[in-house]
Amino acid sequence: MTKHACSRRSFIGMAGAGIAAAALPRWAVAGLFAEARDAELVVFNAKVYTVDSKSPNAEAFAVRGGKFIAVGNSADIKDLIGKKTQIIDAQQMTVVPGFIDSHNHASGNTLLYEVLVGNPYEVEFVTIASIVDKLRLKAKTTPADTWVEGYFFDDTKLKDKRALDVHDLDQVSTELPVAVHHRGGHTTFYNSKALKMAGVTKTTPGMAGGTYDRDGSGELNGRVTDRAREVLYKVGKRPSYSADETMRRDREGLAYISKQFVRFGLTGVCHEGGNLRALEEVRARGDLLHRVSYEAEGAELEAMISGGMMTGLGDDWIKLGATFEHTADGSFSERTMALSIPYPGTNSGYKGNVTETQEVLNAWCERVHRAGIQLNCHANGDVAIDHVLTAYERALQLVPGPDARPKITHCTLINDDLVRRIKAINAVPALFTSYAYYNPDKFHFYGEELMKRCMAYRTLLDAGIPAAAGSDFDPGPFSPLMGIQGMVTRTGWNGEVWGANQRITVDEALRVNTINGAYATREEASKGSITPGKLADFVILAEDLHKVEPEKIKDIRVVRTVVGGLTAYRA
């Protein structure tokens, strides 16, 4: 136990570091001391992994005003207990900083209101018959010309051991358009009616950014990838709701997913867009349980640019973050990411989908960066990461500024030169987290040689790059413990090991999921570790992730999640 971070002495440290005590008038400093005596919350008798390298282990800490005020040993911290202090005896359970997910679509209303044809949270195999049945039920109450849609499909989580195809979906309906969306977000499976409404036939050519896939005899098989889906988005009707109804649904969806996040120990999440007004209303109603870094796109991003709103505007609960992921290529899990070599095991020469030209990407990056907004592009394949880095390097050269930290969402397949360039411009990659455990059934499409360079936590950390964790929910389950297990073991649900050279330690995985996430949003001074002066976000775990079998990390029970000193979830 280090002595420096305990009881009142650390409060002095906190006042100095956190709120510049020297700059405050003498009476204000004295006032702070008087108030500091009694903590609002004290946690003691715990195994605390602080993720603060100056003082990595502790037994106890105290919270006041939503922040940690002292971290140290149980005896010293108990000095801060007053009449009104809430006391938690952790009974030797493990406490870690609240987990941070640096990339999440936070699609609460999909979870609440849509037909789910796969399990959002866990590995679960389903049958094609179950998918058809669920959608048939939906079709019964669906008006003419209106889409029947299923979500959270995973092509490698089918008991049938064959691909879902257009014929299956024709069994749902021949009258209504039917779509089954892969949870990865880059491929959709359609029925004949949908393809017909969009005018897609077996002779329709693909394009640079997408494909209409065919079966062995050249007929459309219903799978459409990336931008080739745009013509299908334009046809058919989708349910429409009044403005009030839309707001209510979005509020309920956000409140719902907030509960799910804290249930898994997440206290901070980067949201990919979504209804900002609804988010604010959820917060005003007291239903926002986690902190949000809001990554804007579309109208919200345009409003930021035209209104002079830069990254960082907001407060500790809702803050404008980087942009929504600006997409440069296809998907890792759905095998459409842009590779520099043809997909292994295929003879078609297919190298994936580049979804934007270098020129368009350059212009977008320059415009956003000039507006003072943190850049964020989605790039999976080595070709796309190269494109994104080229655009970032250009933007940073045109408008040099300190600490831009452009974000690379996924940053899946790297090589030495890309790592060098990432480091040179201090880009922050947010890699897939739960995939190592959840998606081993897809890695044979790439093979071990490529997988050695995919989700390359070891390589990036060794290069001094603070890789962060981005579940990309819907595509990946967002459980941070599932993510940590995969980072530590590189072993999938089926026992397969892919890219074992990229394994990292439990402590490194903890950093990835906490302080590195805070760094990715430029908030490492206020979040990401159990340090006096930082926001009191922490998780109590029933078992120590350092001590359980690595294959059981994902099963550790989250006992309590605390955000800003207040309990947001209790098992």
Ligand SMILES: [Zn+2]
């Ligand atoms: Zn995403």
